[in-house]
Amino acid sequence: MTQESLTRRSRRGVGAGLRDFPTFRAVSYIVFAFLYLPLVFVVAYSFNSNRVVSVWRGFTFSWYSEVLGNDAIQRALFNSLRIGFVATIVSVVLATGLAIGLLTMARAGRTFAWTLIGAPLIIPEIVFAIGTLSLFVQSRIPLGVNAITLAHIAFCIPFALLPIRARLRGVDPAVYEAAADLGANEWTIFRRITMPLLAPGIVAGALLAFIISLDDFIVSYFLAGPGGTTLPVYIFGMIRNAITPGVNALSTLMLIASILIVSLSYLLARKRR
């Protein structure tokens, strides 16, 4: 390195130049394009008036009205929402309990608990799907909406837990002590102190659990039985039978829902940090 280049660098300060590596910016732009272009294509072709999805003919909104007016799709949507709401509520309650319990659990218990909580994320989803299928068949629990809900709760717990736990760990224990000193009992402290402090984390966790349940395909597919078709299971059937821009219209609506919900969750989790 010459003296000249050194002075040039120091004149620019500890600047961006030193931190940038050649081609990294270009690769980054390409990766972002790679991440988003497929979704853009899904949305764009949902307005295609041609029945053959990837041959563009003209612009139309008709796929949306066709999809939204379809009885089977409405039933699937209703199933998805019902499963999503119940799975969210139950998993958030269980996750809140776990988050609080983990704080005071003995070390061995905590390790075991974390293994169990993390397990739905490590186990290949197909294994979880056929495992719960076997469990339900073995214990004569009928397949369908309720079976799917039971399984969804299990893998929604870790997603609900993360923001709640992050929130809980940020709480200064002194606030509990202060409340106790002022004569509040355990229940009052939980209701008046813990819950309000955890609320943003709980809502963020609930939103994540809801998307995870709403978007799940594999587990729902194996547990659906005759009456438990959810929206992703229905979309899979459409993809298998005949791909029309209707698939894209339905997919676009689901994409919008997912992105809105995750953005909301993200904003809540960042709040007052």
Next chain:
Amino acid sequence: MATPGRATAIPAPESEEASSTSPARRQRQAGQGSWWSGIPGFVYLIALVLFPLIIILIYSFLSRAKLGVGVKWEFTLTPYTELLYSESLSGGRSFDPTYLQIIANSFWYAIITSIVCLVLAIPIAMWLATRPPERRTLLVFAVTIPFWTSLLIRTYSFIIILNDNGPINGALQAVGIIDEPIPMLYTPFATVVGLVYTFLPFMILPIYASAERFDFRLAEAAYDLGAGKWTVLRRVVLPSVRPGVIAGLVLVFIPALGSYLAPELLGGGKSSMIANVIAAQFGASRNWPFGAALSVLLLVITLLVLVVFALVAKRASRATGRGGWESLL
């Protein structure tokens, strides 16, 4: 889990200890609640995560049911021997490499996926880490968004993109590079593209988490000592993001190995992976014990891979901190 690959976890039980919690403070305090509030969740996870695994293990040693749905309670090792041998109607056994081939395929696809993800992720992770803080948060969020959208839809999008009439073939033909569409959909190539697309954020985020903590004064010191850009990258930057790279490899390789949707929708049957065979046993092939045995095999492989990576990580790094699935949030 939620989708194969919906974040694989590296649970962080240790971090709790690390957080300045002295043993004394861990004592139960007024109003902090107590461990029993975790019991319902605990019991639930035992019933719906642990029990299914135990049942699969039991099923894998049982006989096939007459009609194919469920099992016959009769002990046998057939599901495991079926992995290597096929039995003819006359009862003779012959070596059959079909399933070994599929297992090898799965490894091969998962390895290629991990490598491609790594090559793409390092530049973008470094680039993200060097953006101004406000913009960085937004960009990292932009990387995570696709992860939160439906895996089915993300995989489906490549049916549109890669098919013979799709935008890629259309563009190439319009420019005149090719006359006939290149068949891309329903090939192993399509499967790997789908897998890379699905798991790329899992590689980017942990590497970014490591890169973000990188002290760029070290790079400056290296420049001062006369190193060029690539030397700095290779000798200073990359070694310090190694914990992120290892975490990323785990988070990509494990779910990629167990993937179902990408080979199912994009591979067109020619590039089946283990998960597709498992699904078939519980569907059309109606051989639950064999499907269970394959699941046990997949689980064992998954655990072995985790252990290997854990050992590598332990050797290679000083404390990694976050960088697991928590970096997704």
